[in-house]
Amino acid sequence: MVSSAIPGTGRFARGLHPDDKKSISAGAGIEVLPTPKSVLIPLLQHIGAPCEPAVKPRAEVRLGQAVGEAKAFVSAPVHASIDGKTAAATVTTLPNGRHVAAIPITAAEEQSLSGQALWEDIYGGQWPTDGLGSFDPEQIVTAVRSAGLVGMGGAAFPTHVKLTPNEKRPVDTLVVNGCECEPYLTADHRLMLEAPAPIITGALLAARAAGAERIIVAIEDNKPDAAEAMAAAAEGTPVQVAIVQTRYPMGGERQLIPAVLGREVPTGGLPLDVGVVVVNVATAAAIARAVIRGKPLTHRVVSVTGEGINQPKNLLVPLGASYAELVAFCGGLADSAGRVIAGGPMMGFALAELDVPVTKGTSGVVVLTEEQLRRAEQTACLRCGRCVDVCPAGLVPTKIALAARHQDWETARRYYLTACFECGCCAYVCPANIPLVQLIRTGKATMPKE
Amino acid sequence: MPVAPGPHIGTGRTTRRVMIDVLLGLVPVFAAACWVFGWYALMQVGICVASCLAAEALFTAMRRRPVSLGDFSAVVTGVILGLSMPWRCPVHVDVVASFVAIGVGKVIFGGLGHNIFNPAMVGRAFVTIAFPALLGAGGYLYTGSGTPPTDVVTAATPMTVAKHLAAGKAGQVAGLWPLFLGNVNGSLGETSALACLVGGLYLCIRRTAAWQIPLGAVLAVAVIAGVGNLLHPQAQWTVLHHLLGGALLYGAFFIATDPVTSPLTPRGKFIFGAGMGALVMVIRTYSGYPEGVQFSVLLMNATVPLLNRWTVPRPVGGPVPAPKAQA
Numbered sequence: 001m002v003s004s005a006i007p008g009t010g011r012f013a014r015g016l017h018p019d020d021k022k023s024i025s026a027g028a029g030i031e032v033l034p035t036p037k038s039v040l041i042p043l044l045q046h047i048g049a050p051c052e053p054a055v056k057p058r059a060e061v062r063l064g065q066a067v068g069e070a071k072a073f074v075s076a077p078v079h080a081s082i083d084g085k086t087a088a089a090t091v092t093t094l095p096n097g098r099h100v101a102a103i104p105i106t107a108a109e110e111q112s113l114s115g116q117a118l119w120e121d122i123y124g125g126q127w128p129t130d131g132l133g134s135f136d137p138e139q140i141v142t143a144v145r146s147a148g149l150v151g152m153g154g155a156a157f158p159t160h161v162k163l164t165p166n167e168k169r170p171v172d173t174l175v176v177n178g179c180e181c182e183p184y185l186t187a188d189h190r191l192m193l194e195a196p197a198p199i200i201t202g203a204l205l206a207a208r209a210a211g212a213e214r215i216i217v218a219i220e221d222n223k224p225d226a227a228e229a230m231a232a233a234a235e236g237t238p239v240q241v242a243i244v245q246t247r248y249p250m251g252g253e254r255q256l257i258p259a260v261l262g263r264e265v266p267t268g269g270l271p272l273d274v275g276v277v278v279v280n281v282a283t284a285a286a287i288a289r290a291v292i293r294g295k296p297l298t299h300r301v302v303s304v305t306g307e308g309i310n311q312p313k314n315l316l317v318p319l320g321a322s323y324a325e326l327v328a329f330c331g332g333l334a335d336s337a338g339r340v341i342a343g344g345p346m347m348g349f350a351l352a353e354l355d356v357p358v359t360k361g362t363s364g365v366v367v368l369t370e371e372q373l374r375r376a377e378q379t380a381c382l383r384c385g386r387c388v389d390v391c392p393a394g395l396v397p398t399k400i401a402l403a404a405r406h407q408d409w410e411t412a413r414r415y416y417l418t419a420c421f422e423c424g425c426c427a428y429v430c431p432a433n434i435p436l437v438q439l440i441r442t443g444k445a446t447m448p449k450e
Numbered sequence: 451m452p453v454a455p456g457p458h459i460g461t462g463r464t465t466r467r468v469m470i471d472v473l474l475g476l477v478p479v480f481a482a483a484c485w486v487f488g489w490y491a492l493m494q495v496g497i498c499v500a501s502c503l504a505a506e507a508l509f510t511a512m513r514r515r516p517v518s519l520g521d522f523s524a525v526v527t528g529v530i531l532g533l534s535m536p537w538r539c540p541v542h543v544d545v546v547a548s549f550v551a552i553g554v555g556k557v558i559f560g561g562l563g564h565n566i567f568n569p570a571m572v573g574r575a576f577v578t579i580a581f582p583a584l585l586g587a588g589g590y591l592y593t594g595s596g597t598p599p600t601d602v603v604t605a606a607t608p609m610t611v612a613k614h615l616a617a618g619k620a621g622q623v624a625g626l627w628p629l630f631l632g633n634v635n636g637s638l639g640e641t642s643a644l645a646c647l648v649g650g651l652y653l654c655i656r657r658t659a660a661w662q663i664p665l666g667a668v669l670a671v672a673v674i675a676g677v678g679n680l681l682h683p684q685a686q687w688t689v690l691h692h693l694l695g696g697a698l699l700y701g702a703f704f705i706a707t708d709p710v711t712s713p714l715t716p717r718g719k720f721i722f723g724a725g726m727g728a729l730v731m732v733i734r735t736y737s738g739y740p741e742g743v744q745f746s747v748l749l750m751n752a753t754v755p756l757l758n759r760w761t762v763p764r765p766v767g768g769p770v771p772a773p774k775a776q777a
């Protein structure tokens with residue numbers, strides 16, 4: 001049963017409701033991508049310190065073997081996602097523009113796991129919901145850390161940091177984020193339909209680690225089938241499934257926590273400050289796999305969708321596979337394709353070339369057609385206030401962006417530049433087509449620290 | 451492949467589409483003006499639009515900026531200005547008003563988006579002061595000897611009558627029904643409350659105009675006029691006369707809602723509208739002018755930077771905390 005008894009209203013203020021375009025790929029069951037000839041494992045796939053290489057060039061590695069070690073606390077190790085042989089580390093440019101070191105692995109002839117067997121190993125089989133008390137919190141955090149888990153909804157913050165209990169700020173609620181509020185993306189949706197059991201197990205384990213009493217899976221009301229599947233899997237457990245309004249950016253922690261719990265996360269603070277930990281559904285499933293099966297994060301589900309791809313699909317892909325590989329498996333780009341985006345169309349990054357590896361935070365590949373792109377010329381700000389009307393953070397985006405453009409840091413601070421979390425709602429509605437988010441992002445990077 | 455920053459999708463509503471929307475909202479008002487004043491409406495609006503376009507092209511070329519007639523903002527200024535004129539306004543007044551509107555009202559400040567005052571009202575206020583006889587009460591009256599072009603133009607405007615009554619002179623108060631439909635004398639676009647409501651509500655529903663502005667203006671006028679009525683229960687000019695008569699609705703829906711010269715925040719917009727409504731009542735009641743929409747809008751335009759500052763919304767989660775000293 002889907003329970004609606006949550007303290008919040010299921011809504012947040014402002015935001016948008018763009019055409020969600022989920023139907024393009026929502027019906028496509030998850031397929032396992034055939035093992036690629038090679039993968040490229042970036043040593044930094046998360047927020048925090050990069051890993052250090054843990055293997056020599058031309059070493060034989062097995063699926064799941066660590067190839068990068070995390071020395072810092074806020075970091076996460078990376079693992080081989082196929083069986084094969086490493087080569088000398090190179091540098092790759094991730095979609096967000098960061099240049100990072102990466103270890104290439106050439107696939108061995110024989111793979112120990114592929115196809116259906118791989119799926120079964122990762123998400124199939126039985127997932128316990130009873131007797132999890134035998135895992136003590138420290139053990140869970142350690143397993144999560146060595147499995148290299150990071151937030152798989154896009155932010156890619158190391159999960160063990162979130163789950164480590166903090167005596168000063170006790171946690172009472174774990175929110176499992178199944179909103180997937182970006183248009184087009186359906187990876188989490190399919191995962192909830194096809195593998196709800198590991199998500200529930202992972203949620204129970206995460207709550208145990210963080211010390212949360214209450215567990216709520218939040219799902220937008222455009223995915224009733226996913227909510228049903230999750231509720232069925234949660235039967236007999238304390239996990240609650242709650243429906244929230246379909247509204248962008250519901251999946252943002254600062255929107256989701258007020259919507260579900262009626263608590264406001266302080267600006268500059270963390271969900272922890274209001275006693276909440278949020279994990280994405282795919283992350284929850286990976287927690288279960290790490291703790292119960294002792295397996296690291298090596299694969300993830302990625303939606304390859306949009307009007308510009310020939311055969312939209314949801315794929316289980318090894319981390320480090322190139323976008324080109326995914327696109328080719330989905331029938332290639334349509335003639336009308338105009339832009340390939342890593343992530344969703346609101347917050348994702350356009351790819352200059354497709355020869356870039358999929359990372360832990362890659363939730364989708366969206367191919368838009370030429371005519372869908374924003375092409376209108378930029379005019380002066382009309383001061384219409386539309387950006388103010390939609391900003392979910394309650395800011396005045398035009399003031400911040402134009403102050404950042406003129407490097408007027410006093411004004412930028414007065415209008416709370418740093419409170420912007422770059423959701424893109426403001427630029428989405430701006431009739432003057434001002435690149436508000438880009439200006440704000442550049443402003444954040446260049447504003448002198450006080 | 452070419453890249454660009456996100457978001458990668460949008461609403462498809464551009465500056466030009468916003469301006470076209472305003473023109474659509476003005477269609478009922480223009481139609482009503484044609485119904486009441488015949489060809490005069492078409493002529494005044496046509497002259498103002500043509501003059502505004504010419505002024506925009508000339509001044510932007512003089513400033514060596516790319517000429518941007520394609521954004522339709524000069525057309526909007528022209529239509530709004532034309533509809534705020536008396537039916538028999540001479541051509542040269544229209545032309546002067548248009549050139550002042552675009553030149554002084556807009557281009558001097560740096561063009562669309564940079565101006566502080568509503569361009570159409572800058573032009574209108576200039577000619578009101580420069581040609582008082584042509585834009586005062588007499589400028590609306592038919593003075594020829596033959597048959598008048600339409601019946602309404604032989605009577606004084608309802609606002610002039612109200613002024614006379616207030617001064618203790620005799621006068622025939624316009625009925626509410628004619629004020630609502632629009633078959634009374636007045637500036638071309640203001641006479642029909644019905645047309646202003648239809649076009650104005652369209653703009654509000656499309657979010658082209660911010661609904662907080664007309665709401666604030668109408669509420670302010672209703673409250674102030676209501677109090678006045680309570681103090682003078684025998685007055686013939688009632689709250690509804692104040693709301694339906696004169697340029698209040700035209701100004702509240704089409705002039706004050708100019709995005710560039712109104713506040714950014716929802717609260718600021720409401721205060722802006724309410725301030726405009728209150729000033730309209732002050733001018734109607736205490737000044738020598740029968741109507742005060744243009745000066746009210748201009749005065750409120752000047753307060754916009756302050757209103758924007760005072761109404762900065764509270765960010766969700768509270769203001770950014772001051773950086774703490776490391777403990």
Ligand code: SF4
Nearest residue numbers: 381382384385387430
């Ligand atoms: S939406 Fe665009 S044009 Fe309107 S106020 Fe914001 S930045 Fe200016």
Ligand code: SF4
Nearest residue numbers: 391420422423424426
């Ligand atoms: S990107 Fe920033 S300023 Fe723009 S709507 Fe989102 S939070 Fe507000």
